[in-house]
Amino acid sequence: MVQTWLAYVIAGWSGFFVMAVELLGGRLLAPTFGSSIYVWGAIITIFMLALSLGYLAGGRYSMMTPSVRRLGTILIIAAMTVVPLLLFAEPMLDAMSLAVPDPRFGSLLSAFTLFFVPTFFSGMVSPYAVRLLVQDRNSSGRHAGQLYFVSTFGSAAGTLLTSFYLVLLLEVNQILLGLLLISVAIGTCAWFVRAPRSEIS
Amino acid sequence: MNRLLLLTAMVCLLGTTIAADAEQRLVHSERSLYREVLVYETGDVRCMCFTRNCRVGRQSCIDTRHPDRIVMNYPKMMLGALFVNPRPQSVLIVGLGGGTLPRALRQLLPDARIDVVEIDPAVERVASRYFGFEASDRTHVIESDGRVYVKRALRGTQRYDLIMLDAFDHEYIPEHLLTQEFLQEVKSLLAPNGVLAANTFSSSGLYEHESVTYEKVFEKFFNLKRENRVIVTRLGPLPDREQLQAVSQQFVAAFNKYGFDAAELLPLFTTERDWNPNARVLTDQYSPANLLNLEH
Numbered sequence: 001m002v003q004t005w006l007a008y009v010i011a012g013w014s015g016f017f018v019m020a021v022e023l024l025g026g027r028l029l030a031p032t033f034g035s036s037i038y039v040w041g042a043i044i045t046i047f048m049l050a051l052s053l054g055y056l057a058g059g060r061y062s063m064m065t066p067s068v069r070r071l072g073t074i075l076i077i078a079a080m081t082v083v084p085l086l087l088f089a090e091p092m093l094d095a096m097s098l099a100v101p102d103p104r105f106g107s108l109l110s111a112f113t114l115f116f117v118p119t120f121f122s123g124m125v126s127p128y129a130v131r132l133l134v135q136d137r138n139s140s141g142r143h144a145g146q147l148y149f150v151s152t153f154g155s156a157a158g159t160l161l162t163s164f165y166l167v168l169l170l171e172v173n174q175i176l177l178g179l180l181l182i183s184v185a186i187g188t189c190a191w192f193v194r195a196p197r198s199e200i201s
Numbered sequence: 202m203n204r205l206l207l208l209t210a211m212v213c214l215l216g217t218t219i220a221a222d223a224e225q226r227l228v229h230s231e232r233s234l235y236r237e238v239l240v241y242e243t244g245d246v247r248c249m250c251f252t253r254n255c256r257v258g259r260q261s262c263i264d265t266r267h268p269d270r271i272v273m274n275y276p277k278m279m280l281g282a283l284f285v286n287p288r289p290q291s292v293l294i295v296g297l298g299g300g301t302l303p304r305a306l307r308q309l310l311p312d313a314r315i316d317v318v319e320i321d322p323a324v325e326r327v328a329s330r331y332f333g334f335e336a337s338d339r340t341h342v343i344e345s346d347g348r349v350y351v352k353r354a355l356r357g358t359q360r361y362d363l364i365m366l367d368a369f370d371h372e373y374i375p376e377h378l379l380t381q382e383f384l385q386e387v388k389s390l391l392a393p394n395g396v397l398a399a400n401t402f403s404s405s406g407l408y409e410h411e412s413v414t415y416e417k418v419f420e421k422f423f424n425l426k427r428e429n430r431v432i433v434t435r436l437g438p439l440p441d442r443e444q445l446q447a448v449s450q451q452f453v454a455a456f457n458k459y460g461f462d463a464a465e466l467l468p469l470f471t472t473e474r475d476w477n478p479n480a481r482v483l484t485d486q487y488s489p490a491n492l493l494n495l496e497h
Contacts, residue, residue: 027485030375031382032352036346097352103349167488168489172487
């Protein structure tokens with residue numbers, strides 16, 4: 001029961017996390033590349049690409065002794081891969097704008113370098129959580145539907161809160177750090193859940 | 202009797218609405234990557250707008266009968282920057298609009314190099330076609346984001362005696378052009394004794410934040426206020442009132458041609474602080490300029 005609940009929480013939070021990072025990504029790129037539609041296009045492209053590949057990987061990974069603990073670990077890894085952003089975003093962006101002066105491909109390369117890895121791991125969460133939630137074929141669609149709901153609702157909340165309120169209260173790096181800490185806290189909770197027998201088999 | 206009055210009132214009302222509609226005529230519109238660029242004419246005054254019916258703010262206007270006349274107030278205040286340095290050899294303007302400023306500066310400074318950074322090629326097309334703007338070998342237009350250009354220019358050797366920031370409108374502000382880091386970059390791009398003039402906000406919650414941000418980078422500045430606020434500052438100490446007045450004499454004839462009196466600008470040159478000095482400074486990490494602009 002706790003396990004089911006946690007799988008939903010992790011999926012919902014991961015949705016929140018991805019969209020918050022995506023919006024803040026626009027903020028990080030703007031000083032170097034501007035905030036034109038193609039800068040946003042580059043960011044969204046990389047997020048979609050990373051998510052799509054993350055889905056594939058998460059589905060595959062769910063075939064190897066899945067557990068809520070491992071789901072929590074994925075969440076923690078996704079959060080930890082944001083750390084380089086906190087530390088090196090500016091010098092990295094400067095270097096990339098020098099290497100690729102065209103603002104379209106410069107921002108595409110930058111979005112790839114900065115956001116691909118965290119978003120890839122975030123993408124792994126949803127299919128992996130489906131595996132933990134589905135008990136039988138009959139209810140599989142319902143569980144998948146509920147999971148999409150939670151995850152996309154989390155994304156909506158992350159988008160709204162970040163763009164309407166968080167940027168008005170906090171600095172970009174403070175928000176990123178907060179997101180990271182919440183991910184680590186939730187992921188750590190997952191470590192204390194005892195896996196039911198059905199998951200061990 | 203009452204009914205007749207009502208009827209007359211209605212006819213009048215109808216009449217004025219029709220007149221108002223007839224007054225403003227859409228001359229041209231074109232869509233760009235960024236927006237719709239519209240040209241409206243009201244009598245002899247032709248304006249560039251980014252919103253239908255010019256609901257919020259005209260970007261730039263020209264008097265079609267007297268193209269030299271400067272219609273709007275803020276370009277006049279921007280030209281006041283010349284009182285601080287009357288002979289800049291090189292000028293950078295961020296934001297072309299209808300090209301009022303580069304057009305006037307071209308006449309006032311025949312030998313100067315003028316670089317204009319404009320993100321939207323449609324704006325340049327419209328400025329050339331409808332607002333008498335002309336690029337030339339001494340007036341370059343660079344199609345780029347303002348900040349991207351400034352960062353790039355810093356790697357080269359070109360520095361500017363005068364930089365004018367005119368990239369905002371009431372509706373949308375590029376938030377990366379309002380931060381302490383950006384102003385620091387602009388400051389580094391100024392030549393010794395270089396002058397900065399920035400068209401900014403006079404109302405809204407943004408005023409205080411913007412003021413403290415400029416203060417942080419430039420310490421002191423002239424705060425020219427009418428419906429817009431124009432910030433004028435330079436590297437090194439600001440001139441006093443007598444010096445400003447002396448230099449302004451050189452521009453009396455020229456500004457008369459533009460339809461205003463050089464002396465009318467002088468009282469606007471104040472360094473008085475009328476904002477909360479504890480407001481939060483805008484930085485690349487904290488720049489919710491558009492959200493702050495919503496607060497009044």
